[in-house]
Amino acid sequence: MALKGIDIFKMSPKKNCKECGVPTCMAFSMKVAQGAMKIEQCPYMGADVIAKLSEATAPPMKTIQVGDLKLGGETVLYRHEKTFVSKTLYAVCVSDASDVDAVLADAQKVDYERIGEREYVEMIFVTYAGNKDAYVEAAKKAAAIGREVILDVEDADVAEAALAAIADKKPVLNGATEANVDAFNALATKYGVVMGVKAEGLDALYDLTAKIEGMGNKNLILNVCDTSIKEAFAEAVQIRRASLKNTDRTFGYPTIVNVAKLAAGDQAMQTALASLFTMKYGSVVVMETMTYAQALPLYGLRQNIFTDPQKPMKVEPKVYPINGSDENSICCVTVDFALTYFVVSGELERSGVPINMLITDAGGYSVLTAWAAGKLSASTIAKSVNECLADQKNKTLILPGKVAVLKGEIQEKLPDWNIVIGPREAVELVQFLKEYK
Amino acid sequence: MPFKKTPQKFSAAIKAVEIGTGDKKTVLGGEGVMPLYSFDGPIENAPKVGVEIVDTGLEGEAKGIQEFYAGCTTPAEMAAKAATMEGADFIALRLESADPNGANASVEDCVATAKAVSEATDLPLVIMGCKNNEKDAQLFDKCSEALAGKNILVLAAKEENYKGVAAAAGLAYNQKIGTESAVDINLAKQLNVLVTQMGVKGENVIMNPGTAAAGYGFEYVVSTLERIRLAALGQDDTTLQMPVITPVASETWGVKESMASEEDMPEWGSRDDRGVDMEVATAVAVLAAGSNAVILRHPQSVATVSKLVKELI
Numbered sequence: 001m002a003l004k005g006i007d008i009f010k011m012s013p014k015k016n017c018k019e020c021g022v023p024t025c026m027a028f029s030m031k032v033a034q035g036a037m038k039i040e041q042c043p044y045m046g047a048d049v050i051a052k053l054s055e056a057t058a059p060p061m062k063t064i065q066v067g068d069l070k071l072g073g074e075t076v077l078y079r080h081e082k083t084f085v086s087k088t089l090y091a092v093c094v095s096d097a098s099d100v101d102a103v104l105a106d107a108q109k110v111d112y113e114r115i116g117e118r119e120y121v122e123m124i125f126v127t128y129a130g131n132k133d134a135y136v137e138a139a140k141k142a143a144a145i146g147r148e149v150i151l152d153v154e155d156a157d158v159a160e161a162a163l164a165a166i167a168d169k170k171p172v173l174n175g176a177t178e179a180n181v182d183a184f185n186a187l188a189t190k191y192g193v194v195m196g197v198k199a200e201g202l203d204a205l206y207d208l209t210a211k212i213e214g215m216g217n218k219n220l221i222l223n224v225c226d227t228s229i230k231e232a233f234a235e236a237v238q239i240r241r242a243s244l245k246n247t248d249r250t251f252g253y254p255t256i257v258n259v260a261k262l263a264a265g266d267q268a269m270q271t272a273l274a275s276l277f278t279m280k281y282g283s284v285v286v287m288e289t290m291t292y293a294q295a296l297p298l299y300g301l302r303q304n305i306f307t308d309p310q311k312p313m314k315v316e317p318k319v320y321p322i323n324g325s326d327e328n329s330i331c332c333v334t335v336d337f338a339l340t341y342f343v344v345s346g347e348l349e350r351s352g353v354p355i356n357m358l359i360t361d362a363g364g365y366s367v368l369t370a371w372a373a374g375k376l377s378a379s380t381i382a383k384s385v386n387e388c389l390a391d392q393k394n395k396t397l398i399l400p401g402k403v404a405v406l407k408g409e410i411q412e413k414l415p416d417w418n419i420v421i422g423p424r425e426a427v428e429l430v431q432f433l434k435e436y437k
Numbered sequence: 438m439p440f441k442k443t444p445q446k447f448s449a450a451i452k453a454v455e456i457g458t459g460d461k462k463t464v465l466g467g468e469g470v471m472p473l474y475s476f477d478g479p480i481e482n483a484p485k486v487g488v489e490i491v492d493t494g495l496e497g498e499a500k501g502i503q504e505f506y507a508g509c510t511t512p513a514e515m516a517a518k519a520a521t522m523e524g525a526d527f528i529a530l531r532l533e534s535a536d537p538n539g540a541n542a543s544v545e546d547c548v549a550t551a552k553a554v555s556e557a558t559d560l561p562l563v564i565m566g567c568k569n570n571e572k573d574a575q576l577f578d579k580c581s582e583a584l585a586g587k588n589i590l591v592l593a594a595k596e597e598n599y600k601g602v603a604a605a606a607g608l609a610y611n612q613k614i615g616t617e618s619a620v621d622i623n624l625a626k627q628l629n630v631l632v633t634q635m636g637v638k639g640e641n642v643i644m645n646p647g648t649a650a651a652g653y654g655f656e657y658v659v660s661t662l663e664r665i666r667l668a669a670l671g672q673d674d675t676t677l678q679m680p681v682i683t684p685v686a687s688e689t690w691g692v693k694e695s696m697a698s699e700e701d702m703p704e705w706g707s708r709d710d711r712g713v714d715m716e717v718a719t720a721v722a723v724l725a726a727g728s729n730a731v732i733l734r735h736p737q738s739v740a741t742v743s744k745l746v747k748e749l750i
Contacts (some may be wrong), residue, residue: 078667079656079660079663080660080664114652202442203439203440205440206439206440207439207440228748229745229748229749230748230749233749234475234476237476241443241445242440245443246441246443248440248441251440266741267710267714268713268714268737268738268741269745271713271717271718271741272717272718272721272741272745273721273745274718275651275717275718275719275722275725276721276722278722279659279721279725280725291706291710291714292704292705292706292711293705293707293710293711293713293715294714294718296652296694296711296714296715297650297651297652297714297715297717297719298651298714298718299652300650300651300653301651301652301655301719301722303652304651304652304654304655304659305655305656305659307656339653339654342652342653342654343653343654345693346692346693350691
């Protein structure tokens with residue numbers, strides 16, 4: 001809860017020494033409450049008071065660091081309000097009862113690049129199924145493949161053995177419950193790892209989290225319900241809403257959603273749930289598998305949702321050969337706005353016509369916007385044609401219909417090229433290419 | 438100190454719009470909470486799932502779709518089969534054959550198809566056009582006439598042809614009208630205003646504010662839907678309180694992820710799985726952002742999405 005000036009005043013030294021530059025302690029307190037001054041600017045404020053106040057002015061949702069990955073730290077509920085900062089991370093589930101090598105090998109299959117971002121399974125979720133030695137082995141194997149590890153175990157003895165085995169990896173210790181909280185908190189503190197909190201229902205989860213915070217541990221992730229889809233969704237939304245809308249810091253932590261358990265054995269349902277929790281407030285989504293079929297839509301969705309609304313998504317300006325094109329194929333040109341690239345390349349592929357797609361640097365704007373901003377002009381197009389398509393034998397270049405006005409000027413700059421005006425919309429490309437042939 | 442639940446309540450609500458007749462009629466919208474937030478308040482009409490049938494046949498469709506309709510030779514037979522799909526709430530017939538740049542089937546032929554489909558199933562019927570504004574206006578006019586009293590939804594009137602569509606389907610034959618705009622809250626609002634100004638009641642309008650496949654500029658879709666819902670409920674904007682329908686299949690089955698053959702992309706695996714996952718992920722995301730109904734093609738997608746909706750509501 002945000003503190004009022006009067007609350008801060010009660011904790012102030014009340015000396016009215018003016019050393020902070022303000023006439024009275026009351027005035028200073030008011031300024032701190034408004035955020036105009038920092039509490040540290042008072043030379044006589046006690047350390048405990050400073051700690052308490054910086055807590056009160058901290059962001060509503062903590063950022064939790066796991067290896068190089070960041071979770072949480074969000075400030076808004078909807079992406080149009082500002083920007084989501086920490087994308088949902090996907091984990092694949094393995095247990096000591098499963099064929100660990102096979103699962104880990106499968107989990108590493110999806111690894112590709114999409115608009116400058118590496119898409120892969122970021123975390124391995126190692127669940128304890130009852131065999132301690134096998135569990136420690138599984139944890140070691142999971143730690144060895146270069147992904148972050150979540151140890152999902154509620155037995156303190158097993159947890160310690162696994163933690164000790166992969167201590168350097170700093171895995172997430174997922175399994176503090178009402179029953180084991182003292183032992184687990186000691187373990188998490190000893191090994192310096194993030195701790196996952198589990199309880200049945202929001203009330204119990206809230207109480208347990210408050211209790212752990214009281215023990216001085218604020219390096220936490222909260223588990224939502226893993227037995228009911230309805231409850232899991234209700235909890236994920238209400239936890240996020242409590243922290244961001246009602247600034248209830250006890251719930252100001254990222255969440256883990258165990259989709260693998262919510263829809264065991266149903267791949268399509270796991271995709272559905274992963275989509276739901278990518279949209280609504282899952283920080284880590286645990287799945288049984290991550291096949292290409294699941295990854296292609298999910299990573300695409302995630303990249304869209306977590307993109308900065310103020311920053312256009314760009315693809316690399318270069319020639320993209322489509323349908324096995326070579327120097328004897330026709331060429332077309334468009335801008336580097338990611339959406340334009342995807343839509344146009346999709347249509348070109350659908351046409352089946354071999355064609356070289358030239359992407360020019362247009363600052364990540366769409367065709368008309370780039371043209372209006374001077375980032376797509378006869379000069380920029382001619383320049384990239386000369387740079388990227390110098391060896392081209394078939395010198396036919398299709399121009400986006402929306403910038404047909406540039407044709408004459410481009411023709412002047414590229415006299416040995418045949419400049420053709422293409423359709424205004426990407427959906428007309430298939431028809432256009434069919435007729436052009 | 439126990440956790441204080443603070444449900445997000447609104448005094449406004451999405452309009453409830455009914456399509457179809459008889460026992461199988463179905464209602465879209467009516468809720469006064471954010472999408473799928475049944476923990477905040479009741480959602481009496483859970484989101485609906487429709488099955489898309491294209492009148493140009495099954496060529497090029499994924500194997501799972503072809504197998505499901507094995508033996509069906511006409512759209513009417515397909516509709517009868519589609520109605521048996523687990524979780525299907527309505528049938529959406531896309532009159533692709535009407536496209537002047539394609540088969541250019543006559544309006545009469547298309548109307549005959551629509552009538553046959555309507556007779557083959559008692560599920561509510563959505564008639565989708567061929568994306569040619571002029572031809573669509575004629576199609577919607579004649580289909581509305583031929584299916585008078587069936588309470589169909591025509592999908593959709595656009596800025597270019599809303600006058601004809603609203604006059605015929607909405608006013609003359611009292612069918613439900615879809616309003617389609619291109620992923621922009623202001624365009625969506627404007628078209629709703631224009632259509633209602635012609636005399637069509639807001640209660641007879643369902644909107645499609647545009648869609649995309651996941652990964653294809655989908656952030657605009659999400660933000661448009663979320664802003665529409667927040668304006669409708671939070672600011673009581675009556676011009677944005679129409680329920681939302683999203684034709685998902687026609688977007689997702691056209692992207693590379695769903696179309697590429699297994700020979701071209703061996704590491705991507707089964708085309709059916711890819712198509713289903715793309716369809717399911719996109720459908721669930723639009724439902725979470727504020728859609729009241731999705732239109733899908735693959736039987737497994739229909740089963741999965743409708744099952745998830747049942748779990749959530």
